[in-house]
Amino acid sequence: MDSLFASFPPGTNPGCPSYATSSLARSKPNSDTLAPLFRNKILCEPGERIYAQGSPFTCCYLVRSGAFKSLVLNERGDEKIISFHMPGDLTGLDSIHRGHYIGSAVALERSLVYEVMFQGPGNELRLPPEIQDHFIRIMSRELANIEDLLxxxxxxxxxxxxxxxxxxxxxxxxxxxxxxxxxxxxxxxxxxxxxxxxxxxxxxxxxxxxxxxxxxxxxxxxxxxxxxxxxxxxxxxx
Amino acid sequence: MDSLFASFPPGTNPGCPSYATSSLARSKPNSDTLAPLFRNKILCEPGERIYAQGSPFTCCYLVRSGAFKSLVLNERGDEKIISFHMPGDLTGLDSIHRGHYIGSAVALERSLVYEVMFQGPGNELRLPPEIQDHFIRIMSRELANIEDLLxxxxxxxxxxxxxxxxxxxxxxxxxxxxxxxxxxxxxxxxxxxxxxxxxxxxxxxxxxxxxxxxxxxxxxxxxxxxxxxxxxxxxxxx
DNA sequence: CGTTAAGTTGAGCCTCGTCAACTATGGTGG
DNA sequence: CCACCATAGTTGACGAGGCTCAACTTAACG
Missing domain, CATH: 1.10.10.10 (Winged helix-like DNA-binding domain superfamily/Winged helix DNA-binding domain)
Incomplete structure (x- = not known):
């Protein structure tokens, strides 16, 4: 395993998976690469949710400060925490392919997020070429993170x-x-x-x-x- | 939960997670959307691996027929199966952000795959605009699949x-x-x-x-x- | 037909979940 | 400022689900 928390941007750490090593300490967050996609800035109080499971998908969110948990309600009604999001992390990536959010994101403390918008009017995704590469790597990394947790x-x-x-x-x-x-x-x-x-x-x-x-x-x-x-x-x- | 196997392309199935329902039976595989990215066609015999953990990342693979398992070797040396890939699925998505494959993909039966190439000479990712949307949704869906398994x-x-x-x-x-x-x-x-x-x-x-x-x-x-x-x-x- | 890997079955044990009782904490209103 | 309540956190006792180990059977393959 490599990390249980999303890291941003991805670094290069070849070799076998090594649990909770310095992999998270690779490189500094470089969230500004996505700056062209930033929309509103939102301040969240602890317990507040930036989006709720089932509500229409609008955008992803970049955490600037504070911390979030993202969770899914199971059929029994209790919540399963899928991940924690720290400054530099993107939330909502797992909901892009759907018309709605498949989970909720809740602030754990007073936090600041940016809306990250990349959908056109017809819901089609439009990423500026210079961001494409970065964005896909972020998603790939997110994938690897969950596999680690698994x-x-x-x-x-x-x-x-x-x-x-x-x-x-x-x-x-x-x-x-x-x-x-x-x-x-x-x-x-x-x-x-x-x-x-x-x-x-x-x-x-x-x-x-x-x-x-x-x-x-x-x-x-x-x-x-x-x-x-x-x-x-x-x-x-x- | 929604599905334990990757589905392709993503459909729209709003509401609460419902285990192993018909969500997998949404829409037919439509792998041809990625056709512009196809390179070589590769035939695999059972047990053969299309890529090995740690080897340099070159491309993803689209399964056309047969079945694959993708696995990661842990520190003890035994393998953990991360997912199974069926026709229409893409493998190796979790390795894009690294210079190497973070796991291996092994054929379970006689299988056919396409190389899916989207890296330029400088390793930067280059997706034709008409494919972007589709590709990101695939990754998002993959993310949701692993969360289901989790x-x-x-x-x-x-x-x-x-x-x-x-x-x-x-x-x-x-x-x-x-x-x-x-x-x-x-x-x-x-x-x-x-x-x-x-x-x-x-x-x-x-x-x-x-x-x-x-x-x-x-x-x-x-x-x-x-x-x-x-x-x-x-x-x-x- | 022999060899090896895969699959099956049973016995025993251990980790971890459940339940219940209790304490600490923090937020709110009087 | 304190009393109150709700939530979060802690601790112990107990039991069960599933892992380990070992023996065995079946299947696969040259």
């Missing part, structure tokens, strides 16, 4: 999933020039559990376990790594 | 996964004007197990269970539905 949830234990998640988030932090060792998670335990395909209680149990092993410290949503190499090690020797 | 594997029991898989395959069959009630699976039990995030033994146990409940008949790779409504019912009332 591998993580189908072949790894609860502890490994938590570790991979935290390491990926950490990498994303340093990507934004924030501390990779100490950070505050914008999402709830429930969100993490849903994202990783676990029960909330299991998430907690794994966190306490990692705490007892002196690998990290968690108080509420604040995370502090004690032994980051130890964490990485537990991922490799699965 | 939801299936993270929130559903072994039995439900098997049922969803078989129903999706059945839908794909009728999509190709083949019988939806009786068909031969091109992939091994191992492939199915890996794809659904299960052990081979579990796959079998569920098949026998469904057999005992008079819902279907399985002999080797041949599947015959006895009570397709019964199967659908067991998916809804999860």
């Amino acid at each position: 591998m993580l949830t189908s072949e790894h234990t609860a502890e490994e999933r938590i570790i991979a998640f935290l390491l990926a988030f950490s990498a994303r932090q340093s990507h934004q020039n924030l501390s990779a060792h100490q950070f505050r998670l914008p999402m709830s335990r429930n969100d993490i559990a849903s994202f990783l395909g676990l029960a909330v209680e299991t998430v907690r149990r794994m966190l306490t376990r990692l705490h007892e092993k002196n690998l990290l410290k968690v108080t509420g949503r604040n995370v502090e790594f004690i032994d980051i190499e130890g964490l990485r090690y537990r991922l490799k020797t699965a | 939801m299936l594997t993270s929130e559903h029991t072994a039995e439900e996964r098997i049922i969803a898989f078989l129903l999706a395959f059945s839908a794909r069959q009728s999509h190709q004007n083949l019988s939806a009630h009786q068909f031969r699976l091109p992939m091994s039990r191992n492939d199915i197990a890996s794809f659904l995030g299960l052990a081979v033994e579990t796959v079998r146990r569920m098949l026998t269970r469904l057999h005992e409940k008079n819902l279907l008949k399985v002999t080797g790779r041949n599947v015959e539905f006895i009570d397709i409504e019964g199967l659908r019912y067991r998916l809804k009332t999860a």
Whole structure:
């Protein structure tokens, strides 16, 4: 695996998949490539949704600041978190091929997004040539990200999933020039559990376990790594 | 969920996700839209791989006949099946953003593929305007497909996964004007197990269970539905 | 016809989900 | 500023679903 969070723009990191390595820390977000497509700027408060499952598809959204979760309601009515979106990420890519959004995007904190419009009046997609390349690579990367998540949830234990998640988030932090060792998670335990395909209680149990092993410290949503190499090690020797 | 197999081209099926319904049977494959991008035609024997994980990315491949599995080797060295590709599907989309293939594609039976080339000499992507729209929708749809698989594997029991898989395959069959009630699976039990995030033994146990409940008949790779409504019912009332 | 891989079946165990009770947190209105 | 309530988070006990391991049968293929 490579990353659990979308990265932007794609870098080049050949070789075997390596869980939650520095792949997220490749290159700086370069969101301005899409600037010609920007429309409105929207400010979101925590809990607010920029689009709702089933509503007509209008555009994708580029996250400038804050954080989002994108989720799908299943037949039982409870939500499954598909991904988290950080600054530089595009949301709604999975809905382009439909006339409506196949999931919802909800702000986890006060956030700023741009509308990214590329549909003509007849709903046909029109990308300026200089953006085409970039856009397709973004989608390809998104595809690879979900595949990573798929591998993580189908072949790894609860502890490994938590570790991979935290390491990926950490990498994303340093990507934004924030501390990779100490950070505050914008999402709830429930969100993490849903994202990783676990029960909330299991998430907690794994966190306490990692705490007892002196690998990290968690108080509420604040995370502090004690032994980051130890964490990485537990991922490799699965 | 909507489908576990890529569909081509995307249709319009608004509303909540509904597992393995007729969504796969939307519209006929219309692969010729990409015809301007076709290069060589390649014939593959079972077990042959059209590209290998880590090798330099050259192009995507359109399946014309036969079937493929695309897989990723994890750090332990065993393969995880990411998707199955049927006639009309594109493979390698997840590798566009990298200089190399992030997984491998292996023929499950004697198959025919087209090389789909859209990279210029400088590796920049160049899509004819009339194809752009179509191509992006394909990628978006692929994204939605994997999200479906993600939801299936993270929130559903072994039995439900098997049922969803078989129903999706059945839908794909009728999509190709083949019988939806009786068909031969091109992939091994191992492939199915890996794809659904299960052990081979579990796959079998569920098949026998469904057999005992008079819902279907399985002999080797041949599947015959006895009570397709019964199967659908067991998916809804999860 | 022999060899190897694929498929099947059973027994036992372990991880993780479920349920229930409890505590902490944060937001709101009096 | 505090009381209140709702939501989020925590902890423990228990059970079940599915994985592991091992033995065996069947199928595929030269």
